[in-house]
Amino acid sequence: MLDSQCEKLPPKYRKHHDRYEFSASTKRDLAAAAGTKCALPDCLTSTHFRDTKKNGEVGSAHLGKASHIYAASANGPRPAPKGMTPDQIKHFSNGIWTCSSCAEKIDKIDIRYTADRLLEMKKIRETAQQMAASDLEIAFYSRHISPIAFDEIFWNNKDNLDIGRIRREVKSAFHSLNASDDKSRGSSLSVPPDCVLKPVVKDIRAMMRHSDRNRALDILGAWAATIKDPFWDRRGLHIHYVTVAISARNPENGEICESSIRLRSDGWGQHYTDVDGSEFLRFAISTSAGPRCNLRWKLSVSLDKEGLRTSSELRLSGNLSPAMNLYPGELANSISEYIALLTTLAEGWSPIGYVNKITGDSLNDDQMHSEPFRIVMRLTEQELEATLYRARKIQLAQQLEIEWGYLFSYSDIYFSDELDLKTIQRASDDLRRQMGPPPYWYRGETDVLKMVGNRGVVLRVREGILRFEEYQSNRQTMRL
Known part of the structure; x- marks a missing residue:
């Protein structure tokens, strides 16, 4: 038409x-x-x-x-x-x-x-x-949670958009965030669920937001010092590759976890004072979750006439890939660091993030700002448990490579829930005893270890490769 x-x-x-x-x-x-x-x-x-x-x-x-x-x-x-x-x-x-x-x-x-x-x-x-x-109630609470978290509540209720349920979830998100803030600073201050913030709590939170501004300005100033463009007016937006580190802090005593995950990130910002004296600030970090690490941190600090706003959230993006440790010389992360960090988060520690004052995509250059940004964790218990289990399987596979001197070939069946860690280690130990001391010149395989659905699973060793795979009875394998 x-x-x-x-x-x-x-x-x-x-x-x-x-x-x-x-x-x-x-x-x-x-x-x-x-x-x-x-x-x-x-x-x-x-x-x-x-x-x-x-x-x-x-x-x-x-x-x-x-x-x-x-x-x-x-x-x-x-x-x-x-x-x-x-x-x-x-x-x-x-x-x-x-x-x-x-x-x-x-x-x-x-x-x-x-x-x-x-x-x-x-x-x-x-x-x-x-x-x-x-909606007056939703209007109040929505001002204190991030826009993404606010809209996510509506997405979770998209089938019927039940306003009563949405109102309860918005209120719950507000109080959960406040409880997280109280724990992260080791304070016993709390907000009754049926009233607005007490003035003293409000003042403390304002001070904390002000420290986010100062931290962002320190980092932006260091980034800006690296800009060589003679035509840059020092007001415009500038974008960089930077390194960040994600760690955790004990909400009870403030102890910082020794383990951290280092990630490449996009960082951008802008800061200037307008002709009427008002301050304008934009500072943002967005890590690129990929095969090496599936943690994604998004940070935003904004200041304008409407006030100072900070949003800082940690989420999972996809499954952890076995490729995360293929290049240990290039990559500062290790699977053991990843497991240690997620274990502390699963135990109730609060995530925190550090931002490098040196620009560039190298993970080795290190001049992290000494003060971390608080992060709100958006990982569920189920997501933490699932990714920790997958990480431990990758760690075990790396250990088997050391024990055998062979490469480990990952398969979907290896990551199935039915094939547990004890069964994997026991199968490897039994097959090594069966094949005798190294070097292993022959092919070998175990009996069927587990049934995954209607498929039997065996561990096979051949041509320098370890692999858990589906059993096929017509395959001829030399045994010792």
Whole structure:
């Protein structure tokens, strides 16, 4: 239908009418409905900010975009379904508010960002914003938890968006965060669940947020000193590769865990004082979770006329990969450090993060800021238990490589829950006794160790490779 309407236009006008753009008022409505935040749940960046024009006038600007869910043109990403009219294409219901970066991303990765997925994101962000503005109780509590944590509550209730349940979960998240803050500073201060913060507790938390600002400024200043660009005006945003270290602190006595995980990270920031004397600060850290480590830390410290805000969260991203220790010379982490850190977190210690004042992606250069940032842990007990179990299996496989002098080949069946650590070690010990002292010149295999589903599992040794795999009766294996 879109093509047919364009074809009716004279050729010289057709080029200018093959896109159906939102009106200015629709764009404003989309921005307001999303609370001037990017609607993508892993972003939620604020898109509007105060701006001073060249003539000195103070106004506002934004880096947001009203993105089409179904494409504005016939050949765009997520083409409009047959029968969708131009008015429907330009309607508020077909728009989602995003930051400029995410607007480009959802169009380039349209397989991931389908129309149904974007409609769901739009619904969650706009509902969360409506509740934060219209529900007095939710409005109060939402100001004290991070935007990502706030929207996550709505995502967890997306099937029915039960407002009563959402209100309880927002309140619970607020009190959980306050309890975590109290423990992390070794204080007995507490907030009764049926009242707002006491003034003394509020003052202490304000001081702690102020220390986040000072820490961020120290690090930003060190980063800025490395910039050699003569045209940089010292007000603009600067971006770097940096190293961070994630550790843990005992909430009871303040003891710092000896183990830490070092990660490469993206770091960026901006700091200046405006003409009216107001201070503007943006400082952010985002680690790149990958095969070497599946911990992801996201930190944000912001200061503007609305006040000082800090968000710092630790999550898991995917499964821990056996590849995390392939290059011990390059990588400062070890599987034993990873296990030690996660064990302390499982015991109730609070995560903390250090940021390097030296820029660059080397894990060996070390000038970490002496004061850590507090981190709110977003890992469930089940996630901690599962990733610790997987890490211990990787550690055991590395030990078997040392014992045999062979390489260990990982398989999906090795990480199955049915194949426990004791069975793995016992199978290796029995097969080594069976094959005699090294060097092991022959192939060998154990009897069936376990049944994983309807498959039998054996340990096979051949051609310098150790591997737990499915038993196949037609395979001929030499035994001693």
